[in-house]
Amino acid sequence: MTDGAGRYDEAVRLLRALSGAAGIHASASDTANYRAVFARDAVMAGVAGLLLGDDAIVAGLVRTLAGLRDVQGAEGQIASNYELRDGAPPHVSFGTLAPRLDGATWYLVGLALAARADALDLAPFADSARRVVRLLDAIEYNGRDLLYVPTGGNWADEYLYEGYVLYDQVLRAWALRLLATPLGEPAWREKAERIAAAIDARFWPGAPAREHPARYPVAAFTPARTFDVFDLAACALLAVAGLVPRRADAALAWIDERFLARRTLPPAFHPVIDEDDPDWPALARYHLHGFRNRPHEYHNGGVWPIWLGWLALALAQHGHDAALARLRALVADAIDARDDFAFEEYLHGVTGAPGGTPRMAYSATGLVLLRHAGSEAHRALLGP
Known part of the structure; x- marks a missing residue:
């Protein structure tokens, strides 16, 4: 196929198989604790289900959100993951080496998008959502509109960046913007705009050593250091969320120029630490x-x-149609023709060999999103 989704049917089947009574499991593999329900993995898989209009996956999303609410911490914390066990209390983790702050923000995004798609009634979740927002305000602590995230505090839990991490600011602002109207909290929209203004002001410093100065945002900064690193997740989510459109559009153009137009798939982070x-x-x-x-x-x-x-x-929402076509063709070349691809977490950045845990909801979700980019369902769910 030329749209980069030759494994699409397999991806949908895997997401359905992972959608169970406890929610959407991270993987069909028993490696480590990947059989648990992870907040971020399950919410993203649920977004794929909403785009598909798939009853089984959407039901898994709703059960995930209810499960996260039911094991919510005393201060409003949302679990990184939970696992239901027969005859025993659920095993709940809020992070191991570091707290996982993006469980909270993905939870809020999941609530908002499920409600927008009429898959969920927000009323039973309203108090839970408000507790999360208060917790994030408390974590912000200094009233400067940005969260300070420890090393390992989000999805990239073994990568070296910390501080004011762009990915986490984007998710928080997007969640607040999405939930402000349905939950009757206009102050949340105002807060989202302040976070967006802080992103605009703080994540594009001058960088003369770059190939293209300031074309993409820095991944993070602390009082002592700037992580002048390209973060694909942060750039893509920034564009989808519509927070700083001019900046996000420039970053998408840079991604096309630096990777896609050179027939290379962009890695999660660039450059590589050797x-x-x-x-x-x-x-x-x-x-x-x-x-x-x-x-x-x-x-x-x-x-x-x-x-x-x-x-x-992101490319579809910003009208980068030629770049989207290039992306789909590159994914088709990288994945569709491989007999050894079993929905592993990632592909090697040079050889393209699959690596990491197999049968992941994460990777199946990516292929579903790729197929539905630009569709009517995409515009209805993620449009303004």
């Missing part, structure tokens, strides 16, 4: 289930289908 990089010793030490971030693997330059799917949505 053995000669000053950050290598810290990266090599930082892991939970064994070191996975060799050059061009996992977070360190691996190509993740989930973020290619969000990139496809």
Whole structure:
């Protein structure tokens, strides 16, 4: 197929199989705790289900959101993941090496989009959502409109960035914007606009050493350091959320110019941290289930289908039709013809070999998003 979704039917079947009584499981594999329901993985899979109009996957999303609400922490925390166990209390994790803050923001996004699609009544979730928003306000602490995120505090849980991480600011602002009207909280929309203004002001510093200065945002910054790194997830979500359209559009154009037009799929982060990089010793030490971030693997330059799917949505929303066609063709070449692709987490950034845990909802979701980018369902769910 030329649309980059030759494994589409398999992807849909996998998402349906992962949608059960507890919610949408992260993987059909028993590796580590991937059989648990992860907030971010399940919400994104649920977005795919909403685009599909698939009853089984959408029901899995609703059960996920209810499950996350039911195990919500005393201060409003949303679990990174939970697992229901027969005859025993659920196992609930809010993070291991670090708190996972994006469980909270994806939860809010999931509530908003499910409600927009008439798949969920927000009323039983309103108090829970308000508790999450208050918690995020408290974590912000200094009233400067940006969250300070520890190393490993989001999906890239073994990657070296921290501080004011763009990805997390985008998700928070998007969630507040989406929920402000349906929950009758106009102050949330005002807060979202302040976060967007802070993103506009703080994440595009001058960078003369770059090939194209300021064409894409920095991934994060702290008082002592700027992580002048390209973050595909942050750029794609920024464009989909519509927070800073001019900036996001320029970033999409850069992605096309730097990667797609050169017949290369963009990795999760760029450039790669190699053995000669000053950050290598810290990266090599930082892991939970064994070191996975060799050059061009996992977070360190691996190509993740989930973020290619969000990139496809972003390109469609911003009218980058030629770039979207290039992306779909590249994914077709990279995935469709491979006999050994089993919905692993990522592809090696150089060889294209699949890597990581197989049968992942993450990767199946990416291929569904890729197929539905630009569709009527996409415009209805994610449009203004």
